[in-house]
Each structure stands twice: as structure tokens, then as C-alpha cells.
Amino acid sequence: MVVKAENIFVNLPVKDVKKSVQFFQAIGFNFNEQFSDEQTACLVLGENLFAMIMMEERFKGFTKKEIPNTETSAQAIVAIGVNSKEMVDDIVDKAMVNGAFVYNETQDLGFMYGRSFQDLDKHLWEVVYMDPSNIEQ
Known part of the structure; x- marks a missing residue:
């Protein structure tokens, strides 16, 4: 059996969802409001391709691992x-x-x-x- 995904959702922790939404909208991307709220925004990268932009606290609810310091x-x-x-x-x-x-x-x-x-x-x-x-x- 060959696995073929129907969708991809990349999850990214952010410090400020609103600023991230403004940033990506300024570049030209859209968001799917159906999968967005005050702590999460669904960035549409293409057909069936998404990045879930999540407040760090919300992201921590999906993993037991530490969020890496993206500075280093x-x-x-x-x-x-x-x-x-x-x-x-x-x-x-x-x-x-x-x-x-x-x-x-x-x-x-x-x-x-x-x-x-x-x-x-x-x-x-x-x-x-x-x-x-x-x-x-």
C-alpha cells in the first residue's frame, strides 16, 4: 500500500497570532476562517495545503516536547x-x-x-x- 495524504497541516507556534496573520496577509496569503479563532489561524498555502499558526500555549497542548528557540x-x-x-x-x-x-x-x-x-x-x-x-x- 502506498500512502497518499489528502491534506497537509503544518503546525507552527507563534507569539502573536494577530501579528502573524497581518504579516502573511501582507505577503498575499489568505486564511480559512472556518479553522481559525483567537488562538489559531489557518494559513492557506494552496489547495489542501495549510499552516496552522498557533499561539505557543495552544501549540503546547499538542506536544509534550519543548518548543525550540527559533533564534538558535x-x-x-x-x-x-x-x-x-x-x-x-x-x-x-x-x-x-x-x-x-x-x-x-x-x-x-x-x-x-x-x-x-x-x-x-x-x-x-x-x-x-x-x-x-x-x-x-
Whole structure:
């Protein structure tokens, strides 16, 4: 049997849900209000792709582990694929204008173009465009 997920929900702890919502809306993302409340916001990344932005206290209700200090540690990198280099630049440029932090240098490998940032809570995000016509067989 091959497992194939119907949805993905990445859960991220944040210090201030309202500020995180404003940040991601300024970049151009939407939220699903049906799965959002005062402590949680459902960030829509794509069809059936979501990031649950949760106040740290709410997040702690889902795990017995400590929340890592994102100033010094990384537990995951959220990488999203988009349909053009221009969209990569638009998203990351908007993120930077709205308080994001530099993460890595731009990568341009010909077939793949990507940029990175850290959000307000220093979670790592990569925005990538892959041009299938330039991938060597």
C-alpha cells in the first residue's frame, strides 16, 4: 500500500497570532476562517495545503516536547513551490518589507530559483520556482 495524504497541516507556534496573520496577509496569503479563532489561524498555502499558526500555549497542548528557540534552532523549513521567478521575488520582497528576516542567499540553479526568509517568529520559509523545461534528463 502506498500512502497518499489528502491534506497537509503544518503546525507552527507563534507569539502573536494577530501579528502573524497581518504579516502573511501582507505577503498575499489568505486564511480559512472556518479553522481559525483567537488562538489559531489557518494559513492557506494552496489547495489542501495549510499552516496552522498557533499561539505557543495552544501549540503546547499538542506536544509534550519543548518548543525550540527559533533564534538558535530550526526544527523544520517550510518550502513552498510557486509558478514563476517573479512570484518568488514578489512573496519574499513583501515578506522583507513587512518584518521578515534574511535567511539564505538567493539560489539560481537555472532549473530552480529560490529565496528564503524567516517570519516574525523566525520560522524558516523557502519560496521556490522549478522550471520543468530546464531540468536535465
